[in-house]
Amino acid sequence: MSRIPLSGLPTRAARWSATHPWRAIGAWLAFVVIAVGLSATVSTHEVTDADYRLGESGRAATLMEQADLDAPPTENVVISARAGDLDNAQARAAAADVADRMAGLDGVAGVGDAVSSADGTALLVPVALTSDEIDAAPLLDATAAVQEEHPDLRVEQAGDVTIGDAIDERVGEDLQSAEIVSLPITLVLMLLAFGALIAAGLPVLLAATSVAATIGITAPISYLVPAEPTVYSMIVLIGMAVGVDYSLFYLKRERQERASGRSTLDAVTIAAETSGHAILVSGGAVIASLAALFVLTDVTFNSLATGAILVVAVAVLGSITVLPALLVKLGRWVDRPRVPLLWRLTRRVRTGTISGRLLGPVVRHPVAALVVSGLVIGALAVPALSMKTHQASAETLPHDIPAVQTLRHITKAFPAEGTYAQVVVTGVDEAAATRGLDALAAAAGKDDHFAVDGAQVRTSADGETSVIDLALPFDESDDRAADAIERLRDRLAPAALDDLGPDVSWAVGGDAASSLDHANRQGDRMPLLLGIVLLLTMVMMVLAFRSVLLGLVSTVLNLASVGVAFGLLSLVFQHGVGESLLDFTSPGFVIDWIPIFVLVVLVGLSMDYHVFVLSRIRELVDRGMPAREAVHRGIADTAGVITSAAAVMVSVFAIFATLSMMEMKMMGVGLAAAILIDATLIRLVVLPAVLVLLGERAWPRRRTGRGGPGAPATPEVPPTTWTSTSGELVPVNR
Structure with missing residues (x-):
């Protein structure tokens, strides 16, 4: 067995895990079990109403709370006619019935006098409550009883408690539906990528355990950063996406190395030096992007950033430790049991064959490709210039909730x-x-x-x-x-x-x-947030690839992706394009936290593809291949993995686009559509066109020896044995 020089954290971690597999697997299982145990034994410290207060409105709320002038939680019973004009006598009798039935219930502080609407079409009975934690069921039962006694009237109830309970129930149903659907879809996509059950299951297993461990860790950390209720949805969303992607990158490379004749241990080590390094860099880029949310000093974004950073860090840790250990223990059993048709299909299609031909026109005509793709991206981004944002309100709640x-x-x-x-x-x-x-x-x-x-x-x-x-x-x-x-x-x-x-x-x-105060705060800090996100990711790219040009290219492409995402959000949710298809009614604005969340998540996740592609090109350049051919071959070699990874992310996010809660729908549409365009138009057209035009200037040379770090999956081929004919990379002496 040939020895491969070790360099970098991913390689060292993978080598140790590969040579001590049971220790690595046992440590990971212990970590997950302990983390899950924390969530069962440590209560979560959630945000309070006071944590959301901001600016002058926050000062007003604090003054009212200190003076005990807060309006008590209230339920309102509205009485109207089922048809025609409202009979005032009947309505007053129903209102008296409501007061009689409500007055003696637990949690009711008092029932106010019935108030008639200005046009006389409705009567309102306010019911003051002692707390917003009471059980609303008895109140709803009382309202239902009044409705039964007065069938000619419409007697309905809504208020702080009933609406809160209905929203909580709907959110729970939505998330349960998303979880049930996302797992089988992800497994099917992994089967299509690998053609074998174990290989398909490993990425899903790692992602699921990463999510479970992060949710457990969140409980004690919530005493430092209070947990916002939506943080768990975000952990599942981000954790499944990055967990599957990182495992996919690593596993694909390990299989390529084994197919080229490497031993399992050497294949795992090379995968660590290449894909493992890319995972570490892209994970760092995601974390840096998410960390920028802290500049908003907003309790919601603090919680979301903390949860997302934790799950990404855990997924990276699992990818460079327990995954190599599992691959070594499984060996060639990772390709078992095989799904006959899918296995033959995945083995028959040679890496880079289809994508290499599709890239041909881009490589031959980079200027034309850049102009056309730029026009498309610009057209999609234009609606972002008129995007209107606002906090979630009654207009954004699902209309089908009674x-x-x-x-x-x-x-x-x-x-x-x-x-x-x-x-x-x-x-x-x-x-x-x-x-x-x-x-x-x-x-x-x-x-x-x-x-x-x-x-x-x-x-x-x-x-x-x-x-x-x-x-x-x-x-x-x-x-x-x-x-x-x-x-x-x-x-x-x-x-x-x-x-x-x-x-x-x-x-x-x-x-x-x-x-208004929240909108002003976000408007003031949005440029700072965008600047920090782009600056941090650019610095990471410069440090990772030792190229300022690549750092600048990454920044411009990230801006393009963000522009497309914002444009689509505005087009769909502000202007109502596709309302019937997505089953919603446009509120005329985008919920204010969605663009910020989409910005940091999209920039972070798109770096996964970007770093993976550039790492492959960097390998080929370091082996001596001319930049033009290295761009063509590197993108062609990674296109299949990128397509599989993007399919997982787009599928997971698209599920959220089908949910009834508007926040989830906006987040799903924005991320799914933007990542689809990012992984296709931007990474497979704009990126190669720009890199071909930049040529050798983007790649400072740093040669490595044969079999050294970054060795490609195929045997080393001198640059002179490759030629570009009609835009397709063709081996001459092979």
């Missing part, structure tokens, strides 16, 4: 129950605060941006803090709602409140104000 339908009915009939601004005053006596807030309400009543009829001042028990709710006759996502908040802050509130006294302090809060 509580959501009722909520829309309530907010339409009773605007004050929908969007509103809260103005909080402290630092003056109750009389002065009331006088100022009443004056503010009077001024707002003359402004078309407000609907303040009946607005009442509420004052804390100690008389030191007062608040008034000013209704806005717009949906929260309407630009006019943001204009109303700015009018309050810049003109109306200062005019009415600043003269109350030298110690007066006031703040404008509420959901619309919170949305």
